Amino acid sequence: MAAWLARRLATAALTLAVALTALFALMRAAPGDPLAQLTDDRPLPPEARDALRRRYGLDQPLPRQFLAFAAGALRGDLGVSIQYGRPVRDLLAERLGATLLLAGTALLVNATLGIWLGARQAFAAGSAIDAALGTLATASYALPPFVLAVLAAGLFGVRLGWFPAAGARDPLLAADTGALALVLDRLRHLALPALVLSASTLGGTMRQQRAALLDALGRPFVRAARARGLDERRVRWGHAWRASLVPVLTHFGLWLPALVTGSVFVEAVFAWPGIGELAAAATAARDYPLVMGAALLAGAGVVLGSVVAEWAARLADPRGADAP
């Protein structure tokens, strides 16, 4: 297992390095000047422009800029954001908690409700329940999250006033507010964005789980288990469902980092202070250090997620353990 893990981590690091190199090249090839938005696109005297370019290392040749980024990243220094004038590492750390809370909640909903509903569909394949849940999954899959977000914010946040329409906390809470009240306040603000993000991703999980479980239910070992007279509940959940987890875990492993950076629309509509919106704004402003930092975080999440997913899959189905 240790050798496998070392091999996979080495491959993951190489993948990440290739992805970041490609992103660096693409960002610099794209039109745009990081100083334009920083200075409200005002004309600058040449000496001022030169000073700014020096300050952010933009006067260096591109290979040297990339090497500086790579060397810094290895030391844990992601440089200074051009837009914020602050260390990228600090900016990402400040936003990571909110993003993980939102994405983690959506993941939890998917990992419980999504898997359970998908399994219910597979166990009742061809029935009215399967058809109804299939329609639900398709609707969830089809509804763009930004549409759902705008509708939810307008209805539950503004019209009905059941939940805060935007934000991650009540800024008027007194400094001495108790821990319980703070948690409840955070949960109230989390409700709508988490609901929207969960609803717009649930369908994918349900379909993945249904397909994987249907495949597993038709496999010989399931028939053998039934032939041995095992309880149907144990056959379904103990054998078939466990075997179906491999593709579902892979799905989650690759999907979580995408959830982290891909919830841009939901974060925007609910003014949720996460990394997705920060990264999108940084890209629009050509804030190269911040874009690279966010990409490093997301990329590391993707490759580590896939490693963890493979590891979990090996635990769920040890038959693949000897595969290279």
Place this chain on the structure above:
Amino acid sequence: MDVVALMPFPMVALALLLQAPAPTTVTIAVGQEPTRPIPTLLAGQANIDVAAQLFLPLAHVGPKLVTSGDKEFEPALARRWTRRDDRTLAFDLDPRARWHDGAPVTSADVVFTLARAKDAAVSPTTAPQLAEIESVTAEGDGRVVFRFRRAYGEQLYDAIHHVSILPAHLLAALPPADVERSAFMRQPVGSGPYRWVRQVPGELTELAAVPDFFLGRPGVERVIFRLAADPEARLNLLLSGAVDALDNVIPPLANLERVRAQPGLRVVAAPTTTLGFMLMNQQARGRGAPHPVLGDLRVRQALIRALDRETMVRAALGDFAKVPYGPVSQLLWIDDPSERPPPPDTALARRLLAEAGYRDADGDGVLERNGQPLRLGLMVPAPSALRRQLALVAQAQWRAVGVQADIEIAEVATYLDRRRRGDFDLDFSATTQDPTPSTLLQSWTCAGVGANNVASYCAPQVDSLLAAARFGRGDTRRAWRAVVRRIEADAPAVFLFATANASVLSRRLGDAALRPDSWWRDLYRWRVRPDGR
């Protein structure tokens, strides 16, 4: 009656009395996070808004926003100013002015700030605006003397408007390059009506009133700038009662109806210095030669007269905008409402295009000359829904006179890049002007070509008129109007809209007013109604 049983009641009442009441708070929705709310550092509306609460300039531009002469200004850190000669101004500081740490504001602070602001390496956007200031010297602790390179009408404006004063006793020992990462950056100390409390990244910036502020105790004890980058989110915060103020409800106009339906909110029309126009490139894409189509004045005039600008603007912005005469926003003091832009005239537009040699030889509805169709690209920045909407209307109206406009939507960085390189035929620009008409120098002079004058409009006569207006003596309004008329006649752009913001304030703020040049500047004068606390 059991006296012992009643004892808790007065105790509870006493506890309630002793409990500090919640501070009166105003929450303002903003679209950008203040990242450097420090004068002399880089600009951006969010930084300017917060810095206006923390730091004071020597004086403010007065309510009429007249930037010429020495009279139409309001004291701030300086209680008065005197003119020694046509190149020298002396400011007497208000002895009551204090930094938030208790130290007095002195002439050393002013000298230090202006030195930093005039250094292009430290303050790249401010330094060019202070180019006419030759020197700033202290006379004792309470007086500073500004010496200018030459005589001109906007000396006082240049001295007070571009930079607020920083505390030398906290910053002088810090190398300029270190300010961004200093403790001062995280906890700025100013001299304004509010002091810095905290910033929650991505969420809010909180300020607290300075009770003994020397220009008057602020009526609002706490101000929270609440961040919501998405306009829909800002509107939802407002409609749900989570914020008290929003600087502008963006189109569509249906958004405004949603606000007006809320009895607790008040819509205030606040004229702005924002101007929208379609620049017509005078040079061919890639530069070097006159534009093959737009180099012809008749074509430019035809494009203007083919559009029903009044109807377009009214449909998109209602009463919150007007069609400007020349590059003059509603707030610029040289604006003359009696001068109106020419009305639409499609017959004239067709005639002008015919005179320029355009015919529809193949009957496809698009004019041609020398076999080349009259086809132009109209570049629009992607985030601006308003400009995308207006571009579609313009496209249809131009089509009616035989001009094909291809709308080119570009994301912001690409848009700015193409703009700077002059890689466009028509550029749907919007700009927020400074309150001074000298702002015209940047975009409409030969000297601006290669910088802000991205459409390469160059008319020596305009340059001469501008110089005469800027460096003229006495009332220069007529000289400035001559500049505007000349630009309007040259038709370098379709001047489309000069906007007012549809600002919204909670009714709990009574009749609080917005400053047109700096929305929240007079916030310390606001009062929360007793029934709205």
